[in-house]
Amino acid sequence: MSQQPKSVPGRLPAGARPGGPPHAHVGMPAEKPMTFWPSALRLIRRLRPYRVRLALVVAFGAASVALSVYVPLVLGRATDIVFTGVFGQRLPAGASREQVVADARAAGDGELAAMLERMQVVPGVGIDFDELSRVLAFAAVLAALASVLLWVQGYLLAGTVQPAMLQLRAEVEAKLHRLPLPYFDRQGRGELLSRVTNDIDNIAQTLQQTLSQLLTSLLTVVGVIVMMFVISPTLALIALVAVPLSVLLTQQIARRSQPKFVAQWAHTGALNAHIEEAFTGHELVKVFGRRQQVEASFAERNDALFTASFGAQFVSGIIMPSMMFIGNLSYVAVAVVGGLRVASGAISLGDVQAFIQYSRQFTQPLTQVAAMANLMQSGVASAERVFDLLDADEQSPDPAEPAVIAQAQGRVAFEDVSFRYRADEPLIEELSLVVEPGQTVAIVGPTGAGKTTLVNLIMRFYEVGTGRITLDGADIAQLRRDALRGQIGMVLQDAWLFGGTIRDNIRYGRPEATEEQVRSAATAAFVDRFAHSLPAGYDTVIDEEGGNISAGEKQLITIARAFLADPPLLILDEATSSVDTRTELLVQQAMAALRSNRTSFVIAHRLSTIRDADRILVMEHGRIVEQGAHDDLIAARGAYFTLYNAQFAKALVNDDQPPS
Known part of the structure; x- marks a missing residue:
């Protein structure tokens, strides 16, 4: 388990980034204590909607087991036919069974007499092959029918488990959309992916393999015990001595292996998070020469996973x-005692042969249950991790009777807004701000000043602590989140594209857009210029990381997406940081037209890009320390003047100095 990152006052945990998908974070929450039975029962309860199918699974399993259990008794009858025929052929023909028994006793062979007295032997008559054939054919039919019933049970079980896992995946997907952004700030993305994919697949495999075998094994144990007591209560008691020993042994081993399975899946999630992070930033790893450190970190996590997995598999194995x-x-004890009882005439050889088969059938399901113990523990450990995700605190629900804004005009007001990521670390305190419709507001300030936090509060990625934010007079907390965000377009510094064509990525925010509207937005954002240079044009497929186009081209596509959405409220977070200077000037002209008649919030570090903003907010430590137009702030020679000089004045001074 990786340690939690250290906190910085007024900031998110190290490695976390506020706002904008996707988030690549490090750090994992501590695992909760292992609770095997509550988690196992909760997992089984998820199959409750399929109880009719489960009942059929039980019925077909019981029928299959009943037939399978009856087969050894039939084969015992076949053994008796063979054994009786062999003995009968050696006895004098024409003599009666009673006479043969009497002759054996007279000769002092009491054990043989007792055995012959119990057998249905006919002196002088050999094996009855017709009867033997009928008995064997009957056994074959029973075995085949038992196999068919077992196959049907497996088919029904698959039709039970897989829909349940389909529902579980759907619930996890829906849960992820209901979780607040701070939850993702505290989680590694690879860790979440491991829970959604590896852990759910492991649960499905566990249920599919264990439910059928567990049910069949338990029914087999019950059926075999009944048949063993029918044949010989004495031998049955000898065989049952193995049960408490087996149960006690399994409990002791399982108690030691379950925590190791929990650790195994926790380390799997940590390793996935590390791999996802390392290969997402593969270029940076190469550039900064951190390959050895990354490999060392991978080796450390891989060794931890190996140790946990080895311990779990070895102990449970x-x-x-x-x-x-x-x-x-148990088998040896049954064979010895059974042989003695056959010799004493207390039981027939066929019954002993059937009982030995039953003793094998009795220990085999117990062994199978024991072998499934490690699989069940692994599956329950995965279920705990998934349930931990499903039980996570969700974002506050939308109001039952939400406010409605048919078409936002774009008036945004902050009224004494306070917000902090941690209760003991203030960030934004009693901030008040009014932005009129159509205004362009630029937000500048040093890193960590709260610029992105401010727009994230508008988007309700985070909820304000005190105060409120209104849109056209309506408290945004009283709006449905999807309705609020439907009024806002956002272009992030980190351009996010999904695996699909350029056209699909532009149309993402407005799926019903026509081809003409898509091309018009692409032309305005200068995507059309490079799209025609690609072999497939707008049908060029972009991979999930956008690796087949440049960073600047990715950002232009996200800007075109905002053009097409045509929202009344626009948020631009360093939206042109990855484009070249010439393209930036062109895009700024297009975005100036895009910002016309709509409220815009522009987060910028390059102050040259926001000179024409209606108002510039200078933020420090979550507070607005200065605001006004560019010329006014320069004349005031305050915080903005200092920032501006830091970017331009020194470069001009250096240019004026003669070379040394």
């Missing part, structure tokens, strides 16, 4: 050989 050892001891 002890169960099966231990169960086999106990089963073999």
